[in-house]
Amino acid sequence: MRANKRATDPFAKKASALEPEIDIEISERMKDNKKCIAQVFANCCDLVVRELLIFGSMPAVVVYFDVLIDKQLWDDGxxxxxxxxxxxPIRSLSQLQEQLKYGFSSIVQPSVVMNMTEIARRIVSGETILFVEGSAQAFAFSLKDKLNRALDEPSTEAVIRGPRYGFIEKMSINLALIRHRLRTPxxxxxxxxxxSLSRTDITIxxxxxIADQSVVEEVKRRITGIDMDSILESGYIEELISDHPYSPFPVMQATQRPDMTTGSxxxxxxxxITDGSPMVLILPVTFWFGFQSAEDYYMKFMFATMLRWLRYLFAFFAMALPSIFIAVTTFHQEMIPTSLTLSLAAAREVVPFPAIVEALIMETTFEALREAGIRLPRPVGQTISIVGALVIGQAAVQAGIISATIIIVVSITGISSFLIPNPGMSQAISIIRFPxxxxxATFGLYGLGIGLLVILVHLVNLRSFGVPYMSPVAPITVNGLADTLWRAPWQALKKRHKHTRH
Structure with a gap:
């Protein structure tokens, strides 16, 4: 189980105390520097401390982690x-600095380090440190191994028309993908x-x-104020800097698509951008951003508008359809046509449970099957999620545990949740469905109406870094509606939303 001490132990020391400052200055004697490095990195089998005779006459020591450097770059560069x-021959420190400055390619240009604290941080970051006999300063070389993978299409944000590559875990590659699309200083x-332990690099x-500078400063303030041992994924950042960490609705967008990021x-x-995570956070966002897809801007505006309204409609079904079924069949049978009432009564005649129990059983089973399909290996997961749902549903109906009607309702609800492009928004709607x-089941349609009203009030009160979550609908902004309730033609999309304009 991965856990931060700060998150599990309320009496833990401050995270900064886990990485104490090294108050030893760099010595002119290599022997003393080696001794200090050996003490700091005791019991590190992958640490290499190697003595060399550089430039034909000067004794030196290089220190690095063997698993973090590029071997080819180490040998050649x-x-x-x-x-x-x-x-x-080199006879002074100034001559040595000149030789180091002009004797290497730009890829491995050294930088001067003046204290052991910085040296320790650079070593664990994958840099190589050079100590020279007689010098009270060290030189750091960036020979990091490029742990890259191929640029694949994001599996959770697939499109029919649009770019086929997404972000990866390497921050420099992700920045290059953005720079490639936005060629502006x-x-x-x-x-x-x-x-304090992971020393995770984060780039804003x-x-x-164009961006609001006050929002930029607020983002930097919140990130620098994070006090944790490790940041392993952008999800940590999303939760720690959120305006409303206890709200189920996402107030930031996580995406793996460079085109979506560039457009935002x-x-x-x-x-x-968090180093080690392929998911990039976009902020501030609004409620409507969760129903927009990058592909909306690559197709005709009329078809994109139709798809958006389809997503809004089925998002409502994903949230409220089981509740409507429960309320109508339990309290408001007079709202159902007579022929349909007879069909429902005949289907439920052998079922021993009320509608709420049926719905909870099927919704819980559906969520379990979906989770199992994600966690299992892909070929097995697809079989479990599809065949499992068919077999279990059919067996449950034949056994008289549930009715065929509730299977139809739960199936439509599940399909509706897959129409939502933003996984965070889909998860929020799935959570809200149960209350x-x-x-x-308790108050009928009156209870459903009260629940929807509470959700609406909650949405109106949410903020994403100061931006109203329901804007441009509440408060209403006419120019913002052109890319919210519908996707207007490009000729009409000439103004930015006032809440995100500098």
Whole structure:
């Protein structure tokens, strides 16, 4: 189980105390520096401490983690230049600095380090440290191994028309994908670090002059204020800097698509990239952003508008259809046509449970099958989720445990949830569905109406970094509606939403 000490132990020491400052200065003697490194990195079998004679005459020591460096770059770009004899011979520190400055390619250009604390942090970050006899300063070389994978199409955000590659776990590659699409010096990237043990790199990306600078500063303030041992994925950041961490609705968008991120930056939003995570956070966002897809802007506006209304309609079905069925069949039978009432009564004649129990059984089973389909290996998972649902549903109907009608309702509800492009929004609606079912079973349509009203009030009161969550509908902004309730033609999309405009 991965857990942060800060999250599990309320009496834990401050996270910064887990990585104490090293108050030892760099010595001019290599022997003392080696001793200090051995104490700091005791019991680290992958640490390499190697003595060299550089430039033909100067004793030196290199320190690095063998598993973090690029072996090819180490041999060709670092070791080979060091092994060459300098002409004339190096006799002073200034000559050494000149040789290091001009003797290496731009890829491995060294930087000067003045204290052991910084040296320790650079070593665990994958850099190589060079100590030279007689020098009270060290030199750091970036020889990090590029742990990359191929650019694949995001599995959770597939499109018919549009780019086929998505972000990966390497931050530099993700930044390159954005830079490739936005070729402007106004695209700004600011790097931060979070997690006292993980030292995770986080980059804030925005377009200067379009993004609200006050929001940028607020994002930086919240990220720098994170006090945890480790940040392993962007989901940590999403929860820790959220305006409403206890709300089921996502107030940030997580995406793996560079085109979605680029479009959001042009609208004035901010992207937060976490090293080691393929999911990029976009903020601030509104409720309607959860129903928009990148493909909406690659097709005819009329068809995109139809799809958006289809998503809104089926999102309501995913949230309230089981509750409506429970309320009508339990309290409001007079609303059902007589022929349909007789059919429902005949189907439920052998069922021993009330409608709410039927719905809870099937909804819980459906969610369990969906989770099993995700966690199991892909070929097995697809078989379990499809065949399992058919077999269990048919067996339950034949056994008289549930009625065939509730299977239809739950199936439509499940299909409706898959129409929502944003997984966070789909999860929120799935959670809300259950309390609405209980309200409908207790008070009928009155309870459902009260539940929907409470949800609406909650949505209106939400903020995403100061932006009203229901804007541009509440408060209403006419120019914002052109890309919210419908997707207007490009000729009409000339103004940015005022809440995200600088």
């Amino acid at each position: 670092f070791l080979e230049p060091l092994m060459q004899e300098a002409t004339p 106004r695209l700004k990237t600011e790097k931060l670090t979070a997690g 990306v925005y377009i200067e002059g 930056l042009i609208e004035g939003k901010i992207a937060v 609405l079912m209980l309200l409908a």
